[in-house]
Amino acid sequence: MDMKHSRLFSPLQIGSLTLSNRVGMAPMSMDYEAADGTVPKRLADVFVRRAEGGTGYVMIDAVTIDSKYPYMGNTTALDRDELVPQFKEFADRVKEAGSTLVPQIIHPGPESVCGYRHIAPLGPSANTNANCHVSRSISIDEIHDIIKQFGQAARRAEEAGCGAISLHCAHAYMLPGSFLSPLRNKRMDEYGGSLDNRARFVIEMIEEARRNVSPDFPIFLRISGDERMVGGNSLEDMLYLAPKFEAAGVSMLEVSGGTQYEGLEHIIPCQNKSRGVNVYEASEIKKVVGIPVYAVGKINDIRYAAEIVERGLVDGVAMGRPLLADPDLCKKAVEGQFDEITPCASCGGSCISRSEAAPECHCHINPRLGREYEFPDVPAEKSKKVLVIGAGPGGMMAAVTAAERGHDVTVWEADDKIGGQLNLAVVAPGKQEMTQWMVHLNYRAKKAGVKFEFNKEATAEDVKALAPEAVIVATGAKPLVPPIKGTQDYPVLTAHDFLRGKFVIPKGRVCVLGGGAVACETAETALENARPNSYTRGYDASIGDIDVTLVEMLPQLLTGVCAPNREPLIRKLKSKGVHINVNTKIMEVTDHEVKVQRQDGTQEWLEGFDYVLFGLGSRNYDPLSETLKEFVPEVHVIGDAVRARQASYAMWEGFEKAYSL
């Protein structure tokens, strides 16, 4: 498709706002916010950088109308007039960069983390939020006050030069969304009961916002086209309400789907969801309103976005994570440079998952996210001869970064192909999209002149012969086989080798030791391959049913994996009858039994397995760096070669070390 003349990249007039194209940056929680509600430069840079990249509009997430009720730890605010000037600076930077800033005006309602500050969150009724805090059912007077706060925040947004505001009543989430949803709103006054009553809060919010901004100042509204939950709002309900939202003053509808608590996987679709999960609902809603309708939800390929707009299903698309991955997505698309676009694999690995160690939004494949202008695209002062050992995610990121900075880069890879351990991570159903990272880095590596040698196990002699000025050791990790009793006496099968296709499991009882991603995806893949007497050449008795047992030391499976990937996989394993043992230590193994110790100290043998597979993670593999340091000026060890972790760490460290050469 010729993007330049596509409908996606044609202008769109929404009230007073002329959008250069129909790609919007969807609101995402960055966790760079400031405690005082202002917009710190680091946060503003994220949006300005996407504006520079050609995005139609950029939407900043969760701008609260009342700082007393923070959404996250720190929450951007427009709840006081004194916040307008600094917000205006931000809006102006976005405007100068060619786009328009759209603040998502919210009151977090039941979702507020004020529970951690021993203030009961506000809600329509007593809802238990994701932090297990119970919200207080607000009075009708409080409702009227809060509605006014929305109006004031809208006014401030216009005064700050924003191009539009976005209100949010999707996902049965935040105050408006929880009033609208029968899953949250159990009131028995005029704001509860029927769909019309439950919509009253949202409609009054829109009307109040409309009263406080210019008549043609655009008000976007994010809705769930279908809450996809028994007892939630359905598409039928939204087809009934959409014209009413329009009549109340909404200028554009952004159609998402699902609900926040019951199925995070629906509102942030990851690796087990198809593309465009909400396009059908958006296209149906478009038929009952006269205003533009955007779709949001795993639209992670600009060509697909262009196609659904070209077919007239929707008027535009909101893309979130793809713009985190590549701020210049729109610019490159318009030029038809699709291979140049850094792809989002909807992995949710570091943009959704949060932990003590990584409390902010990051992106596996874009190390510059959140430090937009720290690493300018300029050649290194001095071009060096660089050797990268290992073509996994970390090694490839290092090689590309170094080569694009003008270094003379060679990559040695022991395997016959790039990808390293990522080749295991893409095997299970739904995980294939992560191959797109490697395809992209491979394209850039070739373009920047990186030389590859495969089936090349690096030795000190070889390195000496090459005489590189710098070596980046990205030799990754090897499957971990802890010194458990029996591992020396029996042949050890690893989950890694199974995922590599080194052996097959035609049928029988399988015990997978471990409960992380590798172990669980090994269980899933083994069950996917269970095709007893399928359409095969004559009935083959050697192929039959497969029964899987998982043994995990921790209290739960898939610890740290983001909920949209974790919960569906656990459901799938349970539905396929996998026997799940958590809080269970492995004491001893044979090739057919496993001795375990339960949380209460009792021990027992789990017996009768045809296969016992080790999926207990991996251990760093770095046989060379110390030796190399003896004769190579600069040696950097990155990623799993340091310590086995998510691929993100390998890619970030690969980038940083290569950039610093």
Added chain:
Amino acid sequence: MDMKHSRLFSPLQIGSLTLSNRVGMAPMSMDYEAADGTVPKRLADVFVRRAEGGTGYVMIDAVTIDSKYPYMGNTTALDRDELVPQFKEFADRVKEAGSTLVPQIIHPGPESVCGYRHIAPLGPSANTNANCHVSRSISIDEIHDIIKQFGQAARRAEEAGCGAISLHCAHAYMLPGSFLSPLRNKRMDEYGGSLDNRARFVIEMIEEARRNVSPDFPIFLRISGDERMVGGNSLEDMLYLAPKFEAAGVSMLEVSGGTQYEGLEHIIPCQNKSRGVNVYEASEIKKVVGIPVYAVGKINDIRYAAEIVERGLVDGVAMGRPLLADPDLCKKAVEGQFDEITPCASCGGSCISRSEAAPECHCHINPRLGREYEFPDVPAEKSKKVLVIGAGPGGMMAAVTAAERGHDVTVWEADDKIGGQLNLAVVAPGKQEMTQWMVHLNYRAKKAGVKFEFNKEATAEDVKALAPEAVIVATGAKPLVPPIKGTQDYPVLTAHDFLRGKFVIPKGRVCVLGGGAVACETAETALENARPNSYTRGYDASIGDIDVTLVEMLPQLLTGVCAPNREPLIRKLKSKGVHINVNTKIMEVTDHEVKVQRQDGTQEWLEGFDYVLFGLGSRNYDPLSETLKEFVPEVHVIGDAVRARQASYAMWEGFEKAYSL
């Protein structure tokens, strides 16, 4: 929407019948029928009253063509000419009231209860019906005879002045429906096998009816747009047959869905189904026929009905339970008085459930159902000062009824809001619709001048000070904590307090004692809130997986709950891994263990629970009535304050007592 000029309230010509609007009363089993097949006044009144309320047509359920095979205990009939005159009286009353009577002409086939009279029900093949009676496969001669009986019944209906007849081949149910469905019809003659053969009985029935009525006398046909069952008829099959039904003489199609046995929840969608469950199928079928198409199935809001007709998806709607709840639904809608409409919450509580104690069709929110003219809307002879203690369902119904009869009514409520125990019943997913009863009663209470005092625990002194002439004690019930060993030694957690949000269950093993609605909905809600390391502020180890165990003394869960709500909830609990113990008595409890006794007398401790919740129902709470009787002229105790039962008893007793003041 302006209902007066809406398409829903525009006339519709169907053959010789001019309908004043496109709202029909769907056929429902009232269980007021007479043993001799005639239409008793009590039954006729139900339809006449809805005719007076402006309903386009009213359809009387299950009028059999052969009394030897009764549908229910008593079954209305048109199988003898001598029944025509009394049926004509009934039809004329409906006509005078501005509507038109449409008898649903049926032969119950496999569904007949004649099995209880040791007569094998008739069917296409040997089907086991809901009463576990096996039908006899009828011969081809018998088929031809029965087809003629349909023709005669149609003739009689026209002779009786009915506006149309409705034939029924939906739900794989009754003789025509079971011939049409591959789930029932296993014949190997020309009435079995292919879809065309299985449709032969239905088409011959239509043609015979058409031959025996005037050419333009309308024949409606109720079909399942999709039987929603593996091995059942699909929408594709109905799209193929619909034009053939039209060609055979059908004037209007009423599109329902599902099958009677396998999923009552589909044909009478209750609280876990979205609105308009069959609208999609109806709208697709409308595209392949030239006759009007009505949709039926949880269309329980007139504004939603108007919207789907306005959008041209369907030509009209059949509403059943909403017209049981409010006979004047259409009249009020045309006047735009939506708050006046008594809402149906699709609870199925007393219109679907049957038991020895309640063998007839009733309606929770409409105490006048089945005694339509017994309680005229006229002021009480003398206005009294009335105090209602308790703003739950019973108290609110009493207050509204009394105030609308001219009494000076004050309500004292201990809680800070109306609703009483209904506030617990609306928490679980899908149950929110019952809030609409309270929203409606609250609206009427305010309109009738009822004065409310909240956070007011009534005392004898306060009552004495108020000096009411009559008091209605509606103080409901408190959670029942039976004197089980251990309840005195450990803090007792109740399911009621959990549903109220008084405490949260972040993770762990939960044992809920009981197996009724409160216990099962507590289990469901606890599991809904299980959002291990969801998208929360950093990984919060205190939130994790939840495992639930239910302990029920009776042989099954949810005894007495109507099947459309009962079966999906049990399926859901099982799919979420709830450990269900029935026929299991509770002998002793601690805060972490429960000692149980199985049906065979064996006893065991269920251990390792983090929470033990009492969900064993509730016990009436009436601390005052005896004291009040000493100084208040009239004291009436109603609802759970008498004995803990369904909310319906509280509302009916509240109505009756208040009306009798």
Added chain:
Amino acid sequence: MDMKHSRLFSPLQIGSLTLSNRVGMAPMSMDYEAADGTVPKRLADVFVRRAEGGTGYVMIDAVTIDSKYPYMGNTTALDRDELVPQFKEFADRVKEAGSTLVPQIIHPGPESVCGYRHIAPLGPSANTNANCHVSRSISIDEIHDIIKQFGQAARRAEEAGCGAISLHCAHAYMLPGSFLSPLRNKRMDEYGGSLDNRARFVIEMIEEARRNVSPDFPIFLRISGDERMVGGNSLEDMLYLAPKFEAAGVSMLEVSGGTQYEGLEHIIPCQNKSRGVNVYEASEIKKVVGIPVYAVGKINDIRYAAEIVERGLVDGVAMGRPLLADPDLCKKAVEGQFDEITPCASCGGSCISRSEAAPECHCHINPRLGREYEFPDVPAEKSKKVLVIGAGPGGMMAAVTAAERGHDVTVWEADDKIGGQLNLAVVAPGKQEMTQWMVHLNYRAKKAGVKFEFNKEATAEDVKALAPEAVIVATGAKPLVPPIKGTQDYPVLTAHDFLRGKFVIPKGRVCVLGGGAVACETAETALENARPNSYTRGYDASIGDIDVTLVEMLPQLLTGVCAPNREPLIRKLKSKGVHINVNTKIMEVTDHEVKVQRQDGTQEWLEGFDYVLFGLGSRNYDPLSETLKEFVPEVHVIGDAVRARQASYAMWEGFEKAYSL
């Protein structure tokens, strides 16, 4: 519908090819192929015979571009120029018969059985195929070579006079399909990653084929409209790619669905799938391309096919198994002779299932399949008086065959209806379609003058009195009650009698002995009838929940049943909580207990059953043949009367014996 003037039977121009109608014969693996890749007469006859029957085009399955990688044991090939002449003979025979031959040009890729010859199959990545062989990830050079092979094979097809070729990238199957699907393609080069990259192989294959045939020589492409798998391609993806396939040179799209490994039931929909499983996807794809779109997938009734084409949903249909059942399907349809059409019941019984005993494609209801011209439709030399004892599938096939050959045929049946044991096989949900065989044979029997006597248990005296010249004994089989300890001491209930409706199971714990189709369908039917306190006349405590246990000696349930029927039924039984015991021998029974022996020799009593049902198959029943041989010139025993087996053997033996009279 008047088929003669229907759109289905109107011509269709596709490039240079003029199709006489829009019915195509879908490609199916016949297993008649030759080792050297040529087309043996037996295989060619199948297609020529369907051409004679009026089929628009006939497609021969899996013609490989490289014999080194066979699809099945023997695989037809066009990988060498010397194969063209014999292929041309075949194409010419099809042309002379009024149709056109379309070879499906494939490279089996991961699906090749070369693994059995210790050659690693080829694929995009390391996939484990249905035979548990792991494919080798091919290099880019190998890709380019293989693409050229496709071009050469296309050239040869045109040179051989074929009307078109069909390429195949459906079902995540074979080389092109596995490159296209993210379930198989885990590459990290330009042929992996994004949807556009994964489509590169398919598009280059189309372009290369287009370059090597005339510009208007039609190229069909079979796709999965939706792979119906988490992590697979969705309809959204295919709507995006379809215009690109058209632009690359495709002339017609054949829309199937699903994937080969994970759900054979989707690509060959059998008895638990609705008709037209892929019609929706085909109709949506039709909206985004300008070329004709055919639907394939359980379109097993020509009237349904005509309807979806008439409604403009699709331009044509591909029918596979229905054309195996009746080669003259189109001829008879055009003449409106629908009763004459031998129906396909989508049973998959002998066209999909393969075993050592039956390694080829057969058809239950068409004994002539694969021996098309061996049994000409000509009268027998001498008309004989023939008695057939038993009106089950075998007896009916024998009676029809004999009568149509001019014999004077009488059938005696002990039951009151035809069908024999098939009456049991059609009871479970989804199995009803097999009634169509009996309806059809019954129609032909009456047409051919067969005389029936029902409720007639044949005795030697009666036979003597009739004095037939030939008797065909088709007395079938009786339930098998093996001499297990206890069977003499307790009343034995059989699964057969339950399925016949001889007794009902209102509630309780049920143990079904056996694990074959009868046992599993008895479990399924018992659970379908479990309708606790459904909408019945008052709450009937005698009806309640049902719990089922299966005890099977073999290592798995439903051994030998084709995967599309086997896997969904096992999933359903598991989802309904059936307790499945395999590798478990039955040692002893009472009416409430079963003593079993596990694989490890341990024995235990399974207790507390309310019902113990015998579903251990059946034993041949032939009380007469030996006696008859004393006075009847010709006595033939067929089907289960010989040995209890699939109904197919009864029908084939009935046909062969009757034809040979």
